[in-house]
Amino acid sequence: MNESACLLAGRVCLVAGASRGLGRGIAKALGEAGATVIVTGRSSEAGPRTDQRQETFEDTAREVEAAGGRGHPYRCDHTNEREVDQLVSWCLRRFGRLDGVVDAVWGGNEGYDGERYPDGSAFGAPFWRRPVARLGDSFESGVYAQLLLARAVAPAMVQARKGLIVTVSFDTQGGYLGDVFYDLAKAAMNRLTLAMGIELSPFGVTALGLSPGHVLTERVRDADMAHEATETPLYAGRAVAALLADSDVARHAGQVLHVADLARTYRFTDKDGTQPARYEIQGERQ
Helix, strand or coil, X not given: CCCCCCCCCCCEEEEECCCCHHXXXXXXXXXXXXXXXXXXXXXXXCCCCHHHCCCCHHXXXXXXXXXXXXXXXXXXXXXXXXXXXXXXXXXXXHHCCCCEEEECCCCCCCCCCCCCCCCCCCCCCCHHXXXXXXXXXXXXXXXXXXXXXXXXXXXXXXXXXXXXXXXXXXXXXXXXXXXXXXXXXXXHHHHHHHHHHHHHHHHCXXXXXXXXXXXXXXXXXXXXXXXXXXXXXXXXXXXXXXXXXXXXXXXXXXXXXXXXXXXXXXXXXXXXXXXXXXXXXXXXXX
């Protein structure tokens, strides 16, 4: 039996943006640790799918079950305030609480084929050659979605005086991330995480950010960029599981933590048993 199988037994977690990618890997890792996991997304077996992709949040719920947890699928557009509020209300009615909430929502790369966005621009193109509308897309599916989910779950966690909110982002402290819109969105998400950490800490609730490497997601694989990936989505998932199991997780409040650093602190590995090192975007650091 996997030694982590009972790590989160009895815990109730919500993973937003879990149809594919990091959200799916995180949900699966929480299931691996024995948690009950509500998985959300827009891509459903019963309706439209993002970019006409095959993955759905129902698939993810089944993977949670197969890993040893309990998976509960729920359709939600995390840029819609009413839908987010309804999601959280349903979770609290059904389970009575939320011990951990992971925001893996990110639509900034929708329509990207590995070379171009639908507007014809490339990742990393100079800011004066980028249609400004792309910034709105990045902020809506990043910062705005982050705020909507956090403000919906915070009241219940504050009342219970416990809980963990994890936002999947990318650390911007090392320098420019190579693309103006990506950098701006991630920097704003990290700043919101800092604010959330400061404001929630007095109530026993911890908010923090998680910075993965170049992850082998379905989009990366289909764009023939698998050779550039440094880790699988499960690596970040095991980081979240370790944080949820840490009784002293409050010491990380407001920080953006690297998955690679957490692997060494908590002694977990990626799917293949390795501990990939920190990933840094090359050639763009200042």
